[in-house]
Amino acid sequence: MTSDSPADAKPPSLDWNDPAILALRRDMLKFAHLQLRDEGAAEDAVQEALIAAMRHRDGFAGRSALKTWVFAILRNKIIDHLRKHAREIPASDLARRGDDEGPDIEQLFEQDGHWTTQDKPHTWADPESALSQKQFWAVFDACVNHLPANTARVFMMREFLDLGTEEICQELAITSANCWVMLHRARTALRRCLENNWFGGAPKPC
Template sequence: MLKFAQLQLRDAALAEDAVQEALVAALAGERSFSGRSALKTWVFSILRNKIVDLIRVQSRTTNISALGEDEADMDATFEELFKDNAHWRPEARPFGWGDPAETLREERFWEVFETCLNHLPEKTARVFMMREFLEFETDEVCRELSLTVSNCNVILHRARNGLRRCLEGSWFAPGVSAC
């Protein structure tokens, strides 16, 4: 849980506080739980709200849509994948990643996955994780972070492509795929 909060907030102290508060809030509640997993789900949903609150506060002080150096680098790298006619360069063409279920069973894959998430620029990662991990609808993410829809789309596209490229380079090395 702590690791999850850290991944989202990129701030160890803030993450620790959020988890602690979530645990306290969960234990203070009057709900009864049928089992360990129900309790876990409950604590987690409190943590999710805490994380969103913190992100909301942070988004007031930083401009999420401002293009940082890292984001500009990612966009330049993306452009380099294509020829002048906007079709894939042969060497950059996405290849098949094989059987997803098999990959997801590999313990080492998850280490690579986390590393790649941490490689994403902070603001890009935040938008992506709100969408994919906290499972907000895209228009909610935009609203919470005061982004326009098209801005949101650009950021998510950047995040997905960045993650895709990182996994392709670090895990799915070219030429290794079965087909």
């Protein structure tokens, strides 16, 4: 139950049908769904974050501040959810190689550890300008979705939720070394996917 503080009696003033709020909600769902891979859990996390944001709505100044702030709240809701459910993932599943891991990192390199000709990273032309293009983000989402589930989970905990590797290791009961290997694998696969599907147009041979 809620506290009896008079501040709580203030009627909520966020307009749920405001197109800006609808867009915000959609972006939040995308963020949550990518990480929780469960529609119900994603909806819950977004709902809880929005309610928490509304309850403390004096804490933000403008729309962009609202967005950053609501995402910070959402991030915490997702972390809570992952903590509650981390134990349900058998550690052996996480540490296992092969299976759903997709093309192995080893295949990108020759025997001597040098890049194979077709997998050499090329120069990306003006990558930062991609960040303001919606199509780029669609490709980015698709690339993250194509990561093997366990690799994606570790990557998202590190990069989207900004957790340290120590904490990730603890939550998932894996070693640091294992964590670093999985992050390397995730970043390498993501880089490759973005190069093939977005930055590939760059006509420069290496």
